[in-house]
Amino acid sequence: MEEKLCYVCSPYRGDVARNVKYAQELTGRAVRRGLVPITPHLYITQALDDRNPEERALGMEAGLHLLEPCECIMIGGRYGISEGMRYEIERAHKMGKNFSFADCGKLNGKDEGFLREMSRYPDMEERKQEFIHLLSFVERDGVQKLLEWLESTDFYTAPASTKYHGAYAGGLLEHSLNVFRRLVKRCPAADMDTLTIAALLHDVCKIHLYEKTEDGYRHNEQFPIGHGEKSVILILRHMPLTDEEITAISWHMGAFDSRAGAGRSLSQAWEKCPLALHLHLADMEATWFDEKRGPQE
Ligand SMILES: [Fe+2]
Numbered sequence: 001m002e003e004k005l006c007y008v009c010s011p012y013r014g015d016v017a018r019n020v021k022y023a024q025e026l027t028g029r030a031v032r033r034g035l036v037p038i039t040p041h042l043y044i045t046q047a048l049d050d051r052n053p054e055e056r057a058l059g060m061e062a063g064l065h066l067l068e069p070c071e072c073i074m075i076g077g078r079y080g081i082s083e084g085m086r087y088e089i090e091r092a093h094k095m096g097k098n099f100s101f102a103d104c105g106k107l108n109g110k111d112e113g114f115l116r117e118m119s120r121y122p123d124m125e126e127r128k129q130e131f132i133h134l135l136s137f138v139e140r141d142g143v144q145k146l147l148e149w150l151e152s153t154d155f156y157t158a159p160a161s162t163k164y165h166g167a168y169a170g171g172l173l174e175h176s177l178n179v180f181r182r183l184v185k186r187c188p189a190a191d192m193d194t195l196t197i198a199a200l201l202h203d204v205c206k207i208h209l210y211e212k213t214e215d216g217y218r219h220n221e222q223f224p225i226g227h228g229e230k231s232v233i234l235i236l237r238h239m240p241l242t243d244e245e246i247t248a249i250s251w252h253m254g255a256f257d258s259r260a261g262a263g264r265s266l267s268q269a270w271e272k273c274p275l276a277l278h279l280h281l282a283d284m285e286a287t288w289f290d291e292k293r294g295p296q297e
């Protein structure tokens with residue numbers, strides 16, 4: 001057996017009999033997967049009175065010492081994420097532990113967002129390097145200036161929306177890379193610099209747009225000048241864009257753009273610039289197929 005210590009995180013308080021049974025089940029599942037489980041709430045609770053706040057705090061603290069040598073934390077989500085579990089998960093996140101999920105497919109949005117934020121953090125740095133690498137290939141004056149600007153903003157840690165898709169730290173970065181992959185697939189013969197710029201930068205309008213709240217994010221728009229057109233203006237402050245890139249980024253919301261109903265602007269944009277339609281569709285594919293939830297921006 002490969003000796004991998006694994007901390008088992010599941011609820012205890014509330015329906016104690018049910019929760020103990022669940023902790024036993026998770027412990028068994030961990031052993032069967034070749035792990036060495038540590039499940040403090042199965043035995044510390046037998047020695048201390050969990051209903052006594054002081055003893056409960058002591059028990060939690062002792063249990064958390066056992067988290068330190070563990071390589072991973074297994075989160076049992078069948079009955080939701082309890083307050084005690086949140087505390088353990090936050091500690092595991094700070095210690096850089098690997099996450100393993102059991103029965104987490106039916107969590108509510110708040111618990112899911114929390115878990116995504118806690119578990120995705122470690123690979124955000126890799127995504128950031130991929131993003132910088134892709135943009136560095138672009139031969140255009142101002143690219144380095146633009147990258148310096150992005151570094152000074154919350155672009156790499158911002159969410160992609162308040163709750164619909166990518167609603168966690170790093171969601172915007174992940175979404176931008178997903179749109180890039182989708183767009184390259186859609187337009188394999190197009191100019192790679194243009195595809196890179198359009199996909200990776202289409203949503204820079206979301207920089208400093210979201211504010212963290214207790215249970216997620218809310219809008220806090222400081223520069224209300226539209227969506228796609230705001231991205232265009234922000235990019236132009238650092239780097240020139242071609243007419244095709246301007247049109248595609250400006251209209252990337254397609255029919256969801258509030259300008260779309262007025263006159264023939266959107267159909268003209270799609271007629272003159274097929275990339276605008278491709279970018280819109282790549283944006284939708286990334287949102288719906290790669291990131292699961294709706295297109296509200
Ligand atoms: Fe957008």
Ligand SMILES: [Fe+2]
Nearest residue numbers: 175202203283
């Ligand atoms: Fe987008």
